[in-house]
Amino acid sequence: MNAEYLLEVDDITCRYGRDRAVDGLSFRARPGSLTCLLGPSGCGKTTALRAIAGFQDLEKGEIRIESLCVSRPGYLLPPERRQVGMVFQDHALFPHLKVTDNVAAGLRHQHENLRRQTVSSLLERMGLSALGERFPHELSGGQQQRVALARALAPRPRLLLMDEPFSNLDLDLRERLGVEVHDLLKEHGITAVMVTHDQYDAFVLGDEVGIMSQGNILQWDTPYNVYHEPTSRFVADFIGNGVFVRGTRTGDRTVNTELGDIEGTLDRPALTSAVVHVLIRPDDVLPDPDGPISARVSRKAFKGADIMYTLTLPSGTTLLSLFPSHDNFAVGDHVRVRLNVDHLVVFATENTVAESMTSSPD
Amino acid sequence: MRAIAVESSSKMRRLSHAIDRWTLSSILLSGLVVLPVLTVIGLAFGSTSDIWQHLLSTSLPHYLRNTLCLMLGVGVAVCLLGISTAWLVTMCHFPGRKMFEWLLLLPLAMPAYVIAYAYTDFLEYAGVVQGGLRGLFGWQSAQDYWFPEVRSLGGAIVFMGFVLYPYVYLLTRAAFLEQSVSMIEASRVLGRGAWSTFFRVSLPSARPAIAVGLALALMETLNDFGTVDYFAVETLTVGIFDVWLGMGNLAGGAQIAVVMMCFVFGLITLEHISRRHQRYYQPASSRLKTLPTYPLVGYKGMAATGVCLVPVLFGFFVPVLVLSELTWVYFDESWTPAFRTYVLNSCLLSAAAALIALLVAIVIAYARRLQGGQVLKVTTRIASLGYALPGAVLAVGIIVPFAAFDNALDAWMRAQLGISTGLLLSGTVTAVVFAYVVRFLAIALGQVEASLEKISPSMDMAARTLGYRAGETFVRYHAPLIRGGLFTALMIVFVDCMKELPATLILRPFNFDTLATHVYEFASDEMLGEAALGSLTIVIVGLLPVLLLTRMIGKSRNGGPDQPTRPASVASVA
Numbered sequence: 054m055n056a057e058y059l060l061e062v063d064d065i066t067c068r069y070g071r072d073r074a075v076d077g078l079s080f081r082a083r084p085g086s087l088t089c090l091l092g093p094s095g096c097g098k099t100t101a102l103r104a105i106a107g108f109q110d111l112e113k114g115e116i117r118i119e120s121l122c123v124s125r126p127g128y129l130l131p132p133e134r135r136q137v138g139m140v141f142q143d144h145a146l147f148p149h150l151k152v153t154d155n156v157a158a159g160l161r162h163q164h165e166n167l168r169r170q171t172v173s174s175l176l177e178r179m180g181l182s183a184l185g186e187r188f189p190h191e192l193s194g195g196q197q198q199r200v201a202l203a204r205a206l207a208p209r210p211r212l213l214l215m216d217e218p219f220s221n222l223d224l225d226l227r228e229r230l231g232v233e234v235h236d237l238l239k240e241h242g243i244t245a246v247m248v249t250h251d252q253y254d255a256f257v258l259g260d261e262v263g264i265m266s267q268g269n270i271l272q273w274d275t276p277y278n279v280y281h282e283p284t285s286r287f288v289a290d291f292i293g294n295g296v297f298v299r300g301t302r303t304g305d306r307t308v309n310t311e312l313g314d315i316e317g318t319l320d321r322p323a324l325t326s327a328v329v330h331v332l333i334r335p336d337d338v339l340p341d342p343d344g345p346i347s348a349r350v351s352r353k354a355f356k357g358a359d360i361m362y363t364l365t366l367p368s369g370t371t372l373l374s375l376f377p378s379h380d381n382f383a384v385g386d387h388v389r390v391r392l393n394v395d396h397l398v399v400f401a402t403e404n405t406v407a408e409s410m411t412s413s414p415d
Numbered sequence: 416m417r418a419i420a421v422e423s424s425s426k427m428r429r430l431s432h433a434i435d436r437w438t439l440s441s442i443l444l445s446g447l448v449v450l451p452v453l454t455v456i457g458l459a460f461g462s463t464s465d466i467w468q469h470l471l472s473t474s475l476p477h478y479l480r481n482t483l484c485l486m487l488g489v490g491v492a493v494c495l496l497g498i499s500t501a502w503l504v505t506m507c508h509f510p511g512r513k514m515f516e517w518l519l520l521l522p523l524a525m526p527a528y529v530i531a532y533a534y535t536d537f538l539e540y541a542g543v544v545q546g547g548l549r550g551l552f553g554w555q556s557a558q559d560y561w562f563p564e565v566r567s568l569g570g571a572i573v574f575m576g577f578v579l580y581p582y583v584y585l586l587t588r589a590a591f592l593e594q595s596v597s598m599i600e601a602s603r604v605l606g607r608g609a610w611s612t613f614f615r616v617s618l619p620s621a622r623p624a625i626a627v628g629l630a631l632a633l634m635e636t637l638n639d640f641g642t643v644d645y646f647a648v649e650t651l652t653v654g655i656f657d658v659w660l661g662m663g664n665l666a667g668g669a670q671i672a673v674v675m676m677c678f679v680f681g682l683i684t685l686e687h688i689s690r691r692h693q694r695y696y697q698p699a700s701s702r703l704k705t706l707p708t709y710p711l712v713g714y715k716g717m718a719a720t721g722v723c724l725v726p727v728l729f730g731f732f733v734p735v736l737v738l739s740e741l742t743w744v745y746f747d748e749s750w751t752p753a754f755r756t757y758v759l760n761s762c763l764l765s766a767a768a769a770l771i772a773l774l775v776a777i778v779i780a781y782a783r784r785l786q787g788g789q790v791l792k793v794t795t796r797i798a799s800l801g802y803a804l805p806g807a808v809l810a811v812g813i814i815v816p817f818a819a820f821d822n823a824l825d826a827w828m829r830a831q832l833g834i835s836t837g838l839l840l841s842g843t844v845t846a847v848v849f850a851y852v853v854r855f856l857a858i859a860l861g862q863v864e865a866s867l868e869k870i871s872p873s874m875d876m877a878a879r880t881l882g883y884r885a886g887e888t889f890v891r892y893h894a895p896l897i898r899g900g901l902f903t904a905l906m907i908v909f910v911d912c913m914k915e916l917p918a919t920l921i922l923r924p925f926n927f928d929t930l931a932t933h934v935y936e937f938a939s940d941e942m943l944g945e946a947a948l949g950s951l952t953i954v955i956v957g958l959l960p961v962l963l964l965t966r967m968i969g970k971s972r973n974g975g976p977d978q979p980t981r982p983a984s985v986a987s988v989a
Binding site: 103107131133135143146148149205210214 | 871876882884895896
C-alpha cells in the first residue's frame with residue numbers, strides 16, 4: 054500500500070471550548086514533504102496539530118494517515134498508537150531524565166544494544182554526543198530543542214509534528230537550526246507538519262505553506278508564491294512587508310497609478326473591478342539615480358546588509374524600499390527610485406476579500 | 416510501520432473506550448464520596464417534623480454567632496502568623512532562618528484539642544503559671560488578680576491559630592519561592608523598597624496560595640469538636656452533637672450540618688477560584704535562580720527571629736513540654752497494653768486511609784487532565800465536597816447507607832443461603848476508613864491537582880506520542896515529577912486522620928479505640944494527666960511526616976544531581 058498522500062486532513066472541524074477553532078480544514082501531505090501551517094495566534098493551527106496527533110476530537114471530517122482513518126467524529130486512535138512524533142515550543146523534555154534517556158524514551162520495545170546504538174547515532178548526527186549525560190536544565194535552549202527533535206525522531210515516526218519549534222530561540226540560532234532541521238528531515242525523508250506564526254520559519258522549512266485564518270486555510274502554496282502571489286489581502290498583509298497603492302486598470306498587464314503605469318504578470322485576470330489596489334513589496338522598489346520617481350526618506354531602519362527606507366511621495370503616499378547598505382541616506386533626503394514589479398498583485402479597492410478569493414487560481 | 420494498518424476496527428473501538436475508563440472511574444469514585452453528602456441532605460429535608468422553625472427560634476443563631484466569631488478570629492490569626500513567617504524565611508536573612516524554615520512546620524503535628532488540653536492544664540487556676548504568679552506576688556485567690564479565661568472563645572481562637580497557621584505558611588512559602596526572581600528584581604530596580612515590593616508585588620501574586628491555605632485552615636476550624644467541646648464554645652459542630660447525640664434528633668443534627676455545609680462550600684469555592692488564579696506554568700529560566708534575600712541585622716534581625724519564634728514556641732514547644740511533664744508524672748498509669756493497641760489502631764487506619772485517598776485523588780485528577788470537559792469538572796468538585804461534612808455529620812451520612820446495605824445483604828443471604836452475614840460495613844473499621852477517605856480526599860485531590868497543573872501539557876503529549884498509554888505516562892513521567900506533591904498529600908492526609916476525632920468517635924466499632932478517642936475520653940473525665948501520654952504520642956506520630964517534609968525541603972534547597980527537578984519538588988509542597 055503505497056499511498057500518494059501520507060497525511061490526509063479531510064474537512065475537519067474541532068471545537069475548543071465554545072469556539073470552532075478549526076472549521077472545515079482540509080490539506081494533504083505527500084511522503085517526505087515538509088508542510089507548514091502559518092498563521093497568527095488563535096487561527097486554529099495548534100488545534101489542527103493536536104487533532105492530527107490524536108489529542109483533539111473531531112466534530113466533523115476525517116484524518117487519515119497512510120490511508121487509514123485515525124480520527125473521525127466519535128473515534129480517536131490513541132496518540133500512542135499513531136506513530137507520530139512531536140516537537141514542542143517549550144521542548145517538553147523530561148526534566149528528571151538524562152539526555153540519553155530522554156532520547157531513548159520512545160524506544161522501549163527495542164533491544165538494549167540497538168537502543169543504545171540508535172540513541173548515540175542520533176545524538177552524533179545532532180552534534181550532541183558530548184551532552185548525553187547532562188540533564189535538560191543543564192542545556193541551552195538550542196541544545197534542548199535538538200534533544201527534543203532527536204527524541205521525536207528516534208522511534209522513526211511516520212509523521213513528525215512540530216509546534217512552533219523555534220519560537221523560544223533567539224533569532225540567529227533559529228535561522229541556523231531551521232536550515233539544519235530542514236536538511237536533516239530531507240536527508241531522512243521524513244514527512245513533517247509544522248505550525249508557526251513566524252513566516253521566516255515557514256519559508257525556511259516548508260516545501261508548501263498553508264496560510265491559516267479563522268480555522269481554515271486561505272492559501273496553499275509554495276513559500277515563493279505565497280510571498281509574491283498572495284491571493285487575498287489577508288495573506289498579502291500577513292506575509293512580508295509592503296504597501297498598497299491605488300490605481301486603475303488600463304490593460305491586461307497594466308495598472309495606472311500615481312507612480313506611473315505598473316506592468317507585470319497579472320495573476321488574476323478574472324478580477325473585474327477597474328479601480329484596484331496594487332501590492333508593492335520593498336524589493337519591487339529599486340534605487341536608481343535616473344529613476345522616474347522622486348521621494349523623501351521619512352524613516353530608515355538599518356538591517357545590516359540592507360536598509361529599509363520608508364519613502365514618502367509628494368502626494369503623501371508611502372512606499373517601503375530595501376536598499377543595499379551602501380546607499381546610505383538620511384531622513385529628509387530625497388532619493389530617486391524605479392519600480393520593478395514582476396508579479397502584479399491587485400485587489401479590489403473595496404475591502405472585499407471575498408472577491409479576491411473567488412478569483413484565486415487553483 | 417504497518418502495525419496499525421492491519422488492526423481491525425474492533426481493536427480501535429476498544430482502544431478509544433480505554434480512554435473513557437478514566438472518566439467512568441472518576442464518576443464512580445466521586446459518587447462514593449457524594450453518597451454521605453446526599454444522605455445528610457436527604458435527612459435534613461426529608462424530615463417531617465418542623466424542626467427548622469424550632470432551630471431558628473432557639474439555638475441556631477447562638478451556634479452561628481459562635482462559629483462566625485471563631486472563624487473570623489482564627490482566619491485573622493493564621494494569616495498574620497502564616498504570611499509573616501513565610502515571607503521572613505523565604506525573603507530575608509536573619510539569625511536562625513534556615514532552622515525556622517522547618518521549625519515553623521512543627522505545629523502541623525499538634526491537633527487543636529491536644530494543645531487545648533495542654534494549655535488548660537498549664538494556664539488554669541491550679542496550673543503552673545497562675546500558681547507561680549500567686550507565689551510571686553503573694554496573691555491569695557482569684558479575686559486578687561485578673562487572668563484571662565483559658566476555656567473561652569478567645570482561648571479557642573488563639574490555640575487554633577497557633578496550630579492551624581502552618582497551612583497558610585506552607586502554601587504561601589511555596590508561592591514566594593516560585594515567584595519569578597526577575598519580577599522581584601524588576602520591582603527593586605524600578606525603585607520600590609523591600610516593603611513596597613512585598614505589598615505590591617510578592618503579596619498580590621501569592622494571594623491565591625494564601626487563600627487556599629486559609630480555606631484549609633478554616634475548614635479545620637469548622638470541623639473541630641474536641642477544643643470547642645472542652646472549652647464549652649457552642650459552635651455548629653457542638654450543636655450537631657447536642658441535637659443528635661444529646662437529644663437523639665438525627666434530622667435536627669443533619670439540618671445544622673446543612674447550615675455548616677453552606678459555610679464550607681463557600682470555602683471550597685474560594686479555594687478553587689484561587690487555584691484557578693494560580694494556574695500558570697513555571698517559567699523555565701527563573702526556576703534555577705536563588706531568591707534574593709534581604710539581610711536583617713541588629714534589632715531587625717532579632718525582631719525577625721522573635722516573630723518566627725512565637726508560633727513555634729507557643730504552637731509546639733510549650734505544649735509539648737507541658738505534656739512531657741504530665742507524661743513523666745503519670746507514665747505508669749498511662750503505658751498499658753491497651754494503650755499500645757490504640758497506637759497501632761491509629762497508625763493502621765490512618766495509613767490505609769491516606770493511601771486510598773491518594774489513589775482516588777490521582778484517578779480523579781488525572782482523568783480530568785486527560786479528558787477535560789464539564790462532566791469531569793463537576794465530578795472533581797463533588798469529590799472535594801466530603802471535606803464540607805464535619806466529622807460528626809459525615810458519620811451520620813455513612814452509618815445510614817452502610818447499615819441499610821448490611822441489613823439488606825444479611826436478609827438476602829439468610830433467605831437464599833441461610834447464612835447471616837451480620838455487619839460488614841457499619842460498625843467496622845471499614846466505616847472509619849471510608850469516613851477518613853471522604854473527608855480528606857479534598858486535601859489529596861487539591862495537592863495532586865496543583866502538582867499536575869505545574870507540568871506543561873506538552874509533556875503529556877510528548878510521552879503519548881512516544882508510545883506510552885495514559886496510565887504509563889503518569890507512572891513514568893508524571894509521578895517522578897510530582898512525587899513531592901504526592902508525598903505531601905499522603906503526609907497531610909495521614910496526619911489529619913491521626914488527629915480526626917468526631918467521626919472516629921461515632922463510627923468506631925464497639926470497644927475499639929484509637930489514640931484520639933482515648934485522649935478525648937480521658938480529657939472529658941478531667942483526667943488530663945492520664946491523657947497526656949496519648950496526646951504526646953499523637954503529636955510524635957504526627958511529627959514523623961512533618962520531619963520527612965522538612966528534610967525534603969532542606970534537600971531541595973541544596974539541589975544537586977539527585978534532584979534535577981529541585982524547584983518542582985519545592986513547588987509541589989503547595
